[in-house]
Amino acid sequence: MGRWQEAVWVPDLSAPGGRRARQPFTYRAYIPDLLDPAALSFSAATTADIAEAEAAIAVADHGHHLVAMETLARLLLRSESVASSRIEGLECSQRRLAEAAFAPEHAGETARQVLANIDAMRRAIDIGACEHDLTVDHIRSMHALLMREDRATGRFAGEFRTRQNWIGGRGDSPRDAAFIPPPPEHVEPLMADLVAFINRDDLPTVAQAAVAHAQFETIHPFLDGNGRVGRCLIHTVFARRHLASRILVPVSLVLAAYGDHYIQGLVDFREGQVDQWCGTFASAARLAVDGAGLFEERLAAMISRWRLESEARPGSHLWRACEQTTITPVFTVTSLRDDLGSSSTATTEAIERLEKIGIVAQVSLGRRNRVYLNRAVLRLLDDFERDLLSTADGTAGRLRTSARAKTAIPPALLPSVEHTLLESFPVGAQSPPTTAALATISGYRPDEVRAVLDRLAADDLVEPADPPGWLLTAKGHQLRSMLRANEDLRD
Known part of the structure; x- marks a missing residue:
């Protein structure tokens, strides 16, 4: 607790807006007690x-x-x-x-x-x-x-x-x-x-x-x-x-x-x-800590997918670049070379491989040439807020103290599980990924993934395959490419 103390406010006529408050008036300031453990x-x-x-x-x-x-x-x-x-x-x-x-x-x-x-x-x-x-x-x-x-x-x-x-x-x-x-x-x-x-x-x-x-x-x-x-x-x-x-x-x-x-x-x-x-x-x-754990799972799955799609060898410069570009998502050949301790040639090759699978892209930033951006990790960070505050079906989570918690995050900024799953389809896979495989890659539970796949199939974005698995349709491929190529869905 504490106490309220009355004081008199005397306006400063020389301060911005001071002329609008010409008359002194009494106000009450709160003085907290010293903390008593x-x-x-x-x-x-x-x-x-x-x-x-x-x-x-x-x-x-x-x-x-x-x-x-x-x-x-x-x-x-x-x-x-x-x-x-x-x-x-x-x-x-x-x-x-x-x-x-x-x-x-x-x-x-x-x-x-x-x-x-x-x-x-x-x-x-x-x-x-x-x-x-x-x-x-x-x-x-x-x-x-x-x-x-x-x-x-x-x-x-x-x-x-x-x-x-x-x-x-x-x-x-x-x-x-x-x-x-x-x-x-x-x-x-x-x-x-x-x-x-x-x-x-x-x-x-x-x-x-x-x-x-x-x-x-x-x-x-x-x-x-x-x-x-x-x-x-x-x-x-x-x-x-x-x-x-x-x-x-x-x-x-x-x-x-x-x-x-x-x-x-x-x-x-x-x-x-x-x-x-x-x-x-x-x-x-x-x-917060539960959400951080889920974020880590999805980050790890995303990095693993990049390493798989880019055919990176464990311990190679490309392998390490998959993780380093999450830490420094805006980079040049020189800055990434210094972070990896690699040669310019090896660094350039790693960037080209990541460009090929749609993870990084060259962007314009001031007068700098050949600046690269890892859009995927930036989207993951933006999406993290919604992941932290929502249940599996997309409804808002809530704190223990409220039955009507409201989120201050504008709905337009929230990602969809469908987008995450579309981006989880491996490039160049030899066989159609199963529901379980997509769950591992995306970080969602298999039952969550199956429900989303059914919705995507209803929209003609995916279709069942034989042997049991899932394939992207032409429409799904187009949407997936748009998601990966978009400069910034939220800017």
Whole structure:
């Protein structure tokens, strides 16, 4: 809980919009209590949710993985940063982000800000993984990285605010604001208390991350970027407590999609309903780690299909290029050569083989010549959000706390299982793939695949074959080629 403190707002007539708020008025700012770990208690249901979430994360972190952990972690970090930025209204497709990472000089401001979010989140994880305790300066350093590309408030990067801020309402004053954080003189002591709370080791990790994030958002210590830094802190806690040392839990993806529950959860926290908020957060974390596992399965199946179709030999440059181009989906012959440690000739041959099976294509990017793009992995990353939040039949999933969860992801951005399955048909297969083979390649269950194949057959896109299997029709081949050749279905 906390208390409300009245203050008087005196408009700055020299500031933009200041003339529209000529008269001083009284407003109420919220000052949270210092965190008391001894007062934290959870219901049986929330305790079970927290335990299940931690067990699922631990299994994912320490279990056997189908792809290299560096590959998986870097791709999940990209998705997590995109989602965290989306919550703040910064929309950026995976393709635009990949192009910005390759050629920052041609990137728009939004893409550069999302790249800065990736750097801040990586910094947060590194801080959590070090042996030293978290400090207030560490959090400032995350904010400094995050806000370096912000034209409006970048000059305050890494600095706690010295004036009142607010959430919602008007831009020129806190009148009609949805929430007003504590006055600036309370920021330093509240942040010192929060850091001390994060440095504890005697709390359930998921609950500690949930409380730390909600308290940070309540303090709102910076003029801007608080939401993104607060979500970075979640990963600091996970790394510091060694719950997620190898894998990244994409919890922001869930929080972004269930924005109504996310905001309500923060309100619940401020109103003293810590149990409710921690249950919501644990549910989101469990959904996130389960989705990450499914994403890994589909990524591994996709890479295996490329290796099969390109006839790559294990350990060859082509074999490694199939995975490396998922990490750096925008590349040149030179950059891929350096990543693989191969010759220019071998690298060029690998790219040509991947071009032949429709995985990579040459694109234009600024004045650069012969830039290549792995569209398939970018589509997989964009599709990951829907995979994470939907059940097998395509209906929206939901958090434990709601029977009417709404997704913030526009339906137009959602992929279809049919598209995934069409792209799973091997090129040049000697015999028609069976339902089981297509299930292995696509990452879906055999019963899911059979239902989709029946729908595709009804649309004359596939047909049964003898021996038992499935073939693409001429119409199916045409649609499959369109899917693989399309520059970007979502741009």
